[in-house]
Amino acid sequence: MPTTDFAPERRRMLTMLGTGAAVAGLGALAAATPANAVSEDYELAASACGTGTAEDELAIRRLLETYLFAVDTKDKTVFRTLFTDDAVLTVMAHPDGTAGIVKTGIEAVVANLDGAAAWGYSTHVTANAYIKATSRTTATGDSHATAQLVYPATATAPETVVVRGIRYRDEYVKIAGVWKIRKRVFSPTWQYNGASVQINYPN
Known part of the structure; x- marks a missing residue:
């Protein structure tokens, strides 16, 4: 019998x-x-992987742009809102982020904006930024910008435009739903100077 x-x-x-x-x-x-x-x-899961959310990244990018706006307008009121009370700002650091002059605490950070009085006008433009969330309320950033600074004429030199490349290394923290800068290291990376050309306004 066959089997199946x-x-x-x-x-x-x-x-x-x-x-x-x-x-x-x-x-x-x-x-x-x-x-x-x-x-x-x-x-x-996204925060644990260091990606954060699109809304957080957009808010931090706006923070970067507002910082540059406050510098160009020399607006201390706006500038103060961008940092935590215990913020640390290092200025004129080497391109690798070392050395520099350290300003600790919100009052010292805001007072640093007084240095903008050295130039008459300026335009800062953000170039690119790499932002990485380290938790749901903290992040790091590495960004570049260019600055055009117009220094007024003196008894020995004409009005001069300084064009400078800048790198910012940052730490951010989200407080009450608002992102702020807790640590910033400012490094000039390149620079050239040129003679200013006067603008002929129509009237």
């Missing part, structure tokens, strides 16, 4: 039953999990 090997068919049936049960189980788990819980878990 049912083993392959049995394996296919068991595989189908197992797959169906797994799909049903995943569906039940998804239905029992609130949508906001999934979102929160995703944000936690």
